[in-house]
Amino acid sequence: MSDEKPEARIQVIDRAATLLDVISRYSTPVKLKVLSADAGLHPSTAYRILHSLIDNRFVERSGDGTYRLGQRLLQLSNRIHSDIELRAVAMPYMTKLRDQLGETINLTIREGDAVVYYDKATPNRMMHVNQIIGSRAPLHVTGVGKLMLGKGGEKEIESYAQRTNLPAYTRNTFTSLPTLTNECLASVERGYALDNEEAEIGVGCIGVLIYDHTNQPVAGLSLSAPIERRRGEWVEDLKLAGEAISEQLGYRPLQSVEE
Amino acid sequence: MSDEKPEARIQVIDRAATLLDVISRYSTPVKLKVLSADAGLHPSTAYRILHSLIDNRFVERSGDGTYRLGQRLLQLSNRIHSDIELRAVAMPYMTKLRDQLGETINLTIREGDAVVYYDKATPNRMMHVNQIIGSRAPLHVTGVGKLMLGKGGEKEIESYAQRTNLPAYTRNTFTSLPTLTNECLASVERGYALDNEEAEIGVGCIGVLIYDHTNQPVAGLSLSAPIERRRGEWVEDLKLAGEAISEQLGYRPLQSVEE
DNA sequence: GAAAATCGTTGCGTATTGCGGAATGAGAGT
DNA sequence: ACTCTCATTCCGCAATACGCAACGATTTTC
Structure with a gap:
């Protein structure tokens, strides 16, 4: 980091970054004296920054007074x-599905x-369904969201219902706890969920879950289409893609709990 | 991070850490307004810390004004x-060699x-050779160091000689450039190097290199013993261990250069 | 298309914070 | 046991980080 940039800089952030760099240059943990010398800082200054x-948790200190990089990093x-990996693994399947089925494929x-x-x-x-990246939708009005709620079980669905009061987005939104619960659990049972104009009139979705090596759902894959264009036979395509992505992320179905 | 610790804290480091945490909680890049609100900071304060x-390079900003975690992390x-991996992979082989040969095995x-x-x-x-973890030795007086110099070629050996003037540690140290060069290149050729009381009278070593997926040497494996106990037949054991560790680190010998 | 609202950015004055020097304590070396 | 070195803490000070207000840019609303 240089001093040539005219914009105001925060000195202590620069100094902290320098100390992290110096620590990273050594292959074994380093003492205060070396760090302050290499960073060009007064020992009491280096001492205080290091302890902050x-x-x-950006730095750890051992009993022998040496410092190394910390777990927060x-x-x-x-x-x-994990963000990079999820996208990199999912995108080829998404584009393939998009090309094959001709509708919007979302990763959530x-x-x-x-x-x-x-x-x-x-x-x-x-004419295609266009979701804005970064935008959000309540769990109970999306296929993938209903699956995520369903995986959590009845108690989680009930807690969610109490927190949110299940606002209606269309006349098709599930707004009663019993019917939402049945819908979520049934969706998990069959391995996919439908959104039948529950978030927006005219839009229908098919959603499946994506799992990773922890065997937990980490993302959702869904197809959104104008409701009159959605076809039931696409469910199998979504399921296969979801399973393939999950396997690439380390998911092992029917694995005994050993971790 | 709490305020209950009596020791002086550096406020701006705490604030920077908070901002990094807030960014990490979102799965998509976040705008300034959200970050300052979640971090409980004035927008101009958050703005300046973020830009520092x-x-x-702890944070990156996109053209649309959103922030995400940066590559420095x-x-x-x-x-x-890489430190954790090298140790984890090498240690089982080291302890096996130690138990099999009865001498000190070093990772450098x-x-x-x-x-x-x-x-x-x-x-x-x-009675065994004991090297202090964290201590260092000049390249030209260690088996592994001579191998590392040899991998760099004659010019690197010459540069090293000019920089260091090849100080003698014992009467056996290579202190002339031609003889050191021959020794290093020959060591690479045969895949191991010996330290014949070059660093310390009475101590002899056998060293091999460890490679990783970049196909470059990243570490050294060596056996140190009182010179009268060292046996030439141990060379093969060191070589095999070095190769096994290297393969586990992703080394592929005789691979065409394609990366 | 214009006006209003909102967000991001910058300048400025201030006071709070971080700094460096000195002193002290702990541990290592002789 | 003494000396030396490194780490840690305290204190006074001034430089730095901060928040407010203003301004510019962009978005939203009508």
């Missing part, structure tokens, strides 16, 4: 890794009580 | 990963003109 980085970068992930549209493959036709 | 994090955590890595003792397996006998 320790508090935030792994956790944050795992986030980047769960964020609390909503699904977020994470990526998509849209067909080259004038 | 951008300068240091990956780079720093790759450092942690290169740091500039030195090798650093990175890990070790020491035998349960009163």
